[in-house]
Amino acid sequence: MKMPGGDKILDCIQCGVCAGSCHARFAMDYSPMQILKMVHLGLRREVLSSSTIWICASCYTCASRCPRSLDIPAIMSGLKNVAMRTNVPAPVALKPIFHRQFTEIIGRYGRMHEPELKMRLMKKTNPFEILQNASFGVRMFRKGKVRLRPSRIGSSTHFSEIFRNASNEERRR
Amino acid sequence: MTIPPSIGVYICHCGGNISDTVDVAKVKEAITKSHGVKICETYDYMCSKPGQDMIERDINEHKLNRVVVASCSPRMHLDTFRRAVKRARLNPYLLDMANIREQCSWVHDDKELATTKATAIIRGMVERARHLEPLEAKKIAVNRDVAVVGGGIAGILASIELADKGYKVYLIERSPSIGGRMAQLSKTFPTLDCSACILTPKMVYVSQHPNIEIIDMAEPIAVNGSPGNYSITVTIRPRYVDKERCISCGECARVCPVKKPSEHEEGLTQEKSIFLPFKQAVPNAYVIDRDLCLWFNKGVCRVCERFCKGKAIVFDQKEEIRELKVGAVVVCTGYQQLDPRLSKEIFGGLDLFGQYGFGLHPDVVTNLQFERLMLQGIHRPSSNNPPKKVAFALCVGSRMDQGVQYCCKIGCMNAIKQALLLLKAVPDAEPWIFYTDIRAHGKGYEEFYSNARAHNVKFIRGRVAEVVPNGDSLILRAEDTILSRQVEEEFDLVVLSPALLPNEGSAELSKMLGIDLGLDSFFLEKHHKLRPVDTKREGVYLAGCALGPKDIRETTIETMATASKVTTFLGKGELSVSPEIAHILPERCNACEECVKYCPTKAIESTPSGVVINSISCTGCGICVARCPTEAIDLKHSTDAQLIAQIQGTCTGEGDRPLIIAFLERTTAYGSADLAGQTRVSYAGSVRIIAVPSTGRVSLRHLLHAFASDADGVILIEGDDSPFQEDQVREHVNNMKKELGRFGVESLRVASTTTTLPQYDKVVNLFQTFHERISKMKRIPPEKRQKIAEALAGSGSA
Numbered sequence: 025m026k027m028p029g030g031d032k033i034l035d036c037i038q039c040g041v042c043a044g045s046c047h048a049r050f051a052m053d054y055s056p057m058q059i060l061k062m063v064h065l066g067l068r069r070e071v072l073s074s075s076t077i078w079i080c081a082s083c084y085t086c087a088s089r090c091p092r093s094l095d096i097p098a099i100m101s102g103l104k105n106v107a108m109r110t111n112v113p114a115p116v117a118l119k120p121i122f123h124r125q126f127t128e129i130i131g132r133y134g135r136m137h138e139p140e141l142k143m144r145l146m147k148k149t150n151p152f153e154i155l156q157n158a159s160f161g162v163r164m165f166r167k168g169k170v171r172l173r174p175s176r177i178g179s180s181t182h183f184s185e186i187f188r189n190a191s192n193e194e195r196r197r
Numbered sequence: 198m199t200i201p202p203s204i205g206v207y208i209c210h211c212g213g214n215i216s217d218t219v220d221v222a223k224v225k226e227a228i229t230k231s232h233g234v235k236i237c238e239t240y241d242y243m244c245s246k247p248g249q250d251m252i253e254r255d256i257n258e259h260k261l262n263r264v265v266v267a268s269c270s271p272r273m274h275l276d277t278f279r280r281a282v283k284r285a286r287l288n289p290y291l292l293d294m295a296n297i298r299e300q301c302s303w304v305h306d307d308k309e310l311a312t313t314k315a316t317a318i319i320r321g322m323v324e325r326a327r328h329l330e331p332l333e334a335k336k337i338a339v340n341r342d343v344a345v346v347g348g349g350i351a352g353i354l355a356s357i358e359l360a361d362k363g364y365k366v367y368l369i370e371r372s373p374s375i376g377g378r379m380a381q382l383s384k385t386f387p388t389l390d391c392s393a394c395i396l397t398p399k400m401v402y403v404s405q406h407p408n409i410e411i412i413d414m415a416e417p418i419a420v421n422g423s424p425g426n427y428s429i430t431v432t433i434r435p436r437y438v439d440k441e442r443c444i445s446c447g448e449c450a451r452v453c454p455v456k457k458p459s460e461h462e463e464g465l466t467q468e469k470s471i472f473l474p475f476k477q478a479v480p481n482a483y484v485i486d487r488d489l490c491l492w493f494n495k496g497v498c499r500v501c502e503r504f505c506k507g508k509a510i511v512f513d514q515k516e517e518i519r520e521l522k523v524g525a526v527v528v529c530t531g532y533q534q535l536d537p538r539l540s541k542e543i544f545g546g547l548d549l550f551g552q553y554g555f556g557l558h559p560d561v562v563t564n565l566q567f568e569r570l571m572l573q574g575i576h577r578p579s580s581n582n583p584p585k586k587v588a589f590a591l592c593v594g595s596r597m598d599q600g601v602q603y604c605c606k607i608g609c610m611n612a613i614k615q616a617l618l619l620l621k622a623v624p625d626a627e628p629w630i631f632y633t634d635i636r637a638h639g640k641g642y643e644e645f646y647s648n649a650r651a652h653n654v655k656f657i658r659g660r661v662a663e664v665v666p667n668g669d670s671l672i673l674r675a676e677d678t679i680l681s682r683q684v685e686e687e688f689d690l691v692v693l694s695p696a697l698l699p700n701e702g703s704a705e706l707s708k709m710l711g712i713d714l715g716l717d718s719f720f721l722e723k724h725h726k727l728r729p730v731d732t733k734r735e736g737v738y739l740a741g742c743a744l745g746p747k748d749i750r751e752t753t754i755e756t757m758a759t760a761s762k763v764t765t766f767l768g769k770g771e772l773s774v775s776p777e778i779a780h781i782l783p784e785r786c787n788a789c790e791e792c793v794k795y796c797p798t799k800a801i802e803s804t805p806s807g808v809v810i811n812s813i814s815c816t817g818c819g820i821c822v823a824r825c826p827t828e829a830i831d832l833k834h835s836t837d838a839q840l841i842a843q844i845q846g847t848c849t850g851e852g853d854r855p856l857i858i859a860f861l862e863r864t865t866a867y868g869s870a871d872l873a874g875q876t877r878v879s880y881a882g883s884v885r886i887i888a889v890p891s892t893g894r895v896s897l898r899h900l901l902h903a904f905a906s907d908a909d910g911v912i913l914i915e916g917d918d919s920p921f922q923e924d925q926v927r928e929h930v931n932n933m934k935k936e937l938g939r940f941g942v943e944s945l946r947v948a949s950t951t952t953t954l955p956q957y958d959k960v961v962n963l964f965q966t967f968h969e970r971i972s973k974m975k976r977i978p979p980e981k982r983q984k985i986a987e988a989l990a991g992s993g994s995a
Binding site: 035037038039040041042043044045046049050054055057058088089090091092093 | 661
């Protein structure tokens with residue numbers, strides 16, 4: 025309850041607007057509404073091992089419609105953080121890997137470099153996918169949709185410093 | 198005083214409410230030693246019969262001539278105990294109450310602190326009691342006529358009930374016809390009887406009743422006078438049609454060239470700019486919409502006039518002002534529905550427009566529009582075909598965190614009713630009800646709900662997420678929270694149940710009448726349970742949706758209660774007037790007329806034989822008392838001697854220091870502090886509250902007395918509805934701060950504010966921040982206090 029938006033969980037009236045509004049609902053094992061109820065009931069293991077918290081795309085449709093003004097995406101990302109720190113196994117292997125690779129790339133270049141992210145993900149999860157997607161990647165390159173070299177921001181070292189400080193802060197807590 | 202005071206003090210445990218936090222035995226021990234206290238007892242429930250009997254017995258046995266009851270707020274039980282002492286033939290004004298529950302045991306957890314504070318509060322009251330004088334209430338005659346504001350079902354029933362009892366009623370209605378919302382309904386739940394069939398006979402009865410005068414197209418603009426003798430000024434808008442001559446043949450509307458959306462039909466159909474609100478309208482006369490009529494806007498046309506058979510059209514009718522003299526006012530102003538299109542402006546950020554598609558597609562309608570569709574012969578507004586698949590979206594804008602927090606109370610039953618009516622009209626229809634919780638609380642409602650299930654109405658437990666226009670139809674998305682599955686269905690018609698809001702103009706009317714609105718912006722009753730139709734002002738009563746959303750049956754019950762309260766108030770034909778009023782001490786008065794200037798009720802007059810105060814108009818606010826340069830006015834039951842004694846008593850004794858005295862205006866501000874107690878909010882124990890008629894009663898002298906007797910800070914809080922208004926409070930306090938400088942007291946030691954009754958958090962915040970401020974300052978040194986005391990003694994003898 026101490027995470028961002030967490031103090032309002034008790035305000036939830038379980039109306040289901042979040043679940044009904046969620047575009048990624050089909051892929052979740054529990055609906056956002058159920059996650060809120062489960063947090064309220066203290067079902068820690070079930071919550072932290074749910075796919076829902078990783079699948080939430082933070083599109084904020086739910087939050088903009090929530091009659092009780094709950095910041096559901098913030099609650100979801102808080103739960104992601106807790107899940108990363110604990111040993112509760114994540115059900116969708118991809119998600120924690122995705123988040124880790126995503127932040128690593130941002131930390132290095134200061135910007136996202138999609139081809140590298142995709143390569144890294146495939147390497148970590150299913151290397152055969154690299155072959156399957158090769159021709160697709162070439163087509164994207166030809167049309168100028170992706171670049172081979174990452175674009176960087178002015179001083180990417182500053183960015184990695186921010187990340188370092190944030191993780192130090194996290195550890196201290 | 199000839200007979201020395203013999204005081205009885207009774208400390209209530211309140212079944213633990215007080216005694217769990219306050220060590221009553223210790224308080225008793227301390228108070229017993231106080232000068233003049235003959236007897237001090239504690240008891241479980243002082244307000245119970247044995248408790249009251251104890252007081253009565255002691256008054257007779259111990260020859261008590263003053264009584265102090267230390268228990269709950271005087272707002273709760275002052276009348277109870279006054280009656281008790283009266284039974285023992287003691288003047289009721291010789292009793293006073295020390296509030297050690299709402300303003301002590303309920304706001305502090307520390308037992309020691311609560312005990313010393315309770316002792317101080319009681320000691321203050323004991324000191325005050327020593328100076329109490331017997332007073333007698335005065336009787337005045339009351340006007341037995343009643344004004345009912347609002348001609349919906351509540352106003353109609355209240356008028357009939359009162360008129361049948363023999364009271365003359367003025368029924369003031371804003372629109373051209375009485376009938377209100379109920380006139381727009383098709384059938385009513387759960388009995389499914391036709392709304393017009395049960396309403397219109399009542400409307401006709403009202404119009405023919407010899408004791409009722411309907412004043413339509415009228416609104417109150419000012420209310421003056423006092424309970425029992427109000428004077429209401431109403432403006433009557435011109436109808437431009439002579440009601441007596443109009444035979445409502447409709448010839449005028451037939452020829453009128455201007456069309457506008459019909460208000461009665463909720464904008465679903467058009468009517469002319471000369472129109473009859475609806476067929477059964479009372480008064481049954483046409484009316485011209487001045488904003489649209491070509492004659493008023495372009496100076497042409499007047500065709501209606503030519504065709505009118507009864508020569509009833511009067512283009513030069515003028516606005517009329519009428520003054521109504523009444524004894525009581527009943528507010529039945531009803532509700533309005535939240536327009537989902539305006540939600541963003543009203544509630545900032547809450548976009549019900551986009552979410553529900555209201556206004557984007559003609560087939561998204563409100564439940565009130567659906568009522569009209571039913572009466573017109575059920576069809577989709579986009580075509581003339583009957584709808585087959587209909588979704589009912591409940592809680593649109595209700596039960597929100599921002600915006601409307603309360604439940605609309607009628608949405609569930611109304612949707613069930615409409616689903617059943619739809620099935621009757623279109624047997625192969627498919628009604629779906631999307632709900633958050635079905636609230637079937639009334640008589641016969643659960644059975645009604647069961648009936649709907651038996652008729653295969655589909656209930657989906659989940660609030661509607663969005664409604665998206667899809668060409669001819671509508672796509673609705675929601676979560677079925679029971680199956681934990683998203684629902685995406687195509688519908689022909691979507692019916693919204695919008696939140697209910699207080700009617701337009703409620704805030705202005707509340708100001709005119711001097712009554713409160715609650716945090717929900719509806720009119721506030723005096724007590725949630727025990728005075729549910731009374732307001733804080735005597736002679737002003739409430740009924741129906743003016744108090745909050747409710748259904749017709751509940752409204753009917755309320756109007757009966759209200760009518761009964763009105764007759765209780767006016768029935769005796771006379772009223773007792775509080776003796777707690779200001780009076781002039783002629784030997785001191787130099788007729789400077791300063792008081793005449795400041796009196797908020799114009800009760801003070803300068804006559805050749807001197808300045809006089811009208812005892813009926815005087816509300817006993819005491820503003821004149823503090824303003825009088827020669828101390829020639831005093832206030833009964835809040836005399837200078839009583840107030841100073843209470844200040845000194847409250848400041849003495851041990852307990853936490855610093856010490857803060859808070860003067861609270863006795864109705865609203867004091868009530869707000871009581872509310873903090875009822876909500877169990879805690880605040881600094883240094884704050885001790887003294888009730889005053891208004892903070893305008895408190896003068897520099899009282900502040901100096903507080904500082905001389907160990908106080909370190911003074912707070913003044915006024916009710917925002919008080920005649921002593923915010924800027925006057927500020928000016929008064931600033932003047933006193935300046936004067937305090939002469940005695941070396943920093944102006945930071947005084948704080949003031951105004952509050953409404955429900956804003957107890959404002960009061961508590963001031964207590965808390967002021968306590969922190971005073972704690973940071975050094976205490977006033979004893980020498981300085983001594984000096985102030987000497988100065989006070991000097992001026993007193995002078």
